[in-house]
Amino acid sequence: MTRAVSNLHRSAWADWWEGTRRTDIWWTLAWFDIVLRYRRSMLGPLWLTLSMGAMIGGMGPLYSSLFGTELSKFFPHLALGIIFWSFFASMVTDACNAFVSSSNYLKQGYFPISLFVWRSMARNLIQFAHHIVLYVPVAIWAGITPSWSMLMVVPAMLVALVNAHALGLLLGLVCTRFRDVTQIVTSVMQMLMFLTPVFWLPSSLPGRAQYILWNPFAQMLDLLRTPLMGGVAESHNWYGILIWTAMTLIASSVLFNKYRRRVVYWL
Template sequence: MSAVVNDGGIPPAPPTSDSKTFARGFKDLADGFRNRELWLHLGWTDIKQRYKRSVLGPLWITIATGVTAVAMGILYGALFHMDIEYFLPYVTLGFIFWGFIETTILDGSVVFSTNEGLIKQLPAPVSIHVYRNVWRSLIIFAHNVVIYVIIFAVFRPPLDWSVLLVIPAMGLYILNAVWVTIVFGIMSTRFRDIGQLLSTMIRLVFFMTPIIWTTKSLTDISGGVSDRAKLAQLNPMYHYLEIARAPLMGEPVALHHWIIVIGCTALGWLAAMFVMRNFRSRVPYWV
């Protein structure tokens, strides 16, 4: 078969592949979101399978988180001489929001490797599994919110209209959950040690983040802010917790918390789009 030539007798240039472009990355995210019936069903099925043949089912999530939060709140409240009416809601909210962060990171790092069969058999956007992981984490988070409702009924924290700030805070949580799943999920598929490293790091960061302790407990003898309290500001997770926890505690949220979280979100999405552009098409070969 003779090659096709143009009027000048020169063969046309071969078509340029767009598999590694930002446009294809955005298209994958958009196509995956449009298939929400699929990832909503898969995420809900994951929860049902996890607690199959269990009498209480997903309520075990609530019970486990609630018991841990109350036990830690009472124990560390006594150790730090904190008012239990303040400290118990503080610790409970810390566990609830940290649970969402931890679940998103750890489950996101294995979201592709644990769905090898589905990825190879079902030609679908990679982002479907990203949205599936975030949706599953939100279901677990919703179960844990019941704990705060109970705590609120008992201790009645002084809430005002600033409690509505939890809505944009959760929006930022979801945006971060998506890019975290993209970056760690795809890179962990290529380098399996990343998942193990994240498991170790998440435990370390838990104790470095004000969840079972407060920055107020780090004040110096004169009552001012100590150097240890200033070091806590270097932990991004502290700022993520503050934008969601403080409104539900009836406390103001400092502007720098929002600035840092929004900045981290923007940087995370830049990394996510870079990973989607360069490695999205390799996921079926790596799993």
């Protein structure tokens, strides 16, 4: 039996682990994606930082005036909201095309499909690293002092990455089989951007509208943003996001176990 055939008959866990452990492959592919995107550019990936900084700098004073909020309090809220939402949105939309955009690899030889989900995540983590540096000057300007509560962003980020990988497997499989789902997901993410407190303050909502804060992106955003602003995230957001994480892990595990071998035939 050839290696390619034996790999196709591996268990779902062995297939997932084979793709996960090959950090040398998926991290290199992700870095090349960034390099090729900014090939022959003088500033290279620094354009990611500059474009995000220009957007935050332009929107901060405007939205602060619209909401009648002191700029020193609103600016960190807006900056972190835009940075993290950009991270969420790119993770989800890229997950839809994780396998389609890697069809040339999957058609030419055996590769565990989880490898290409990690590739998509690594590419977005590199972009996120270029964006999050903007938080430092904003925090200094707003007078946010470091505190131990900021360490809570570490477990929150780990939970976000677990969700990103589970959603990557789930959406990658579904969108490869049903290509229209990619457009649906893109439209839903555009709608959720306005239903999530990215540009506005949760305190500005009337009581009956608080239900929109139940969406998992609003909960994840609170867990990541609040510690970096010197506060403590609401405990119900931890409960909500952990339940959502369990649901995505179960759904992605079922689909991955049942349909992972069919991806190459759907491309």
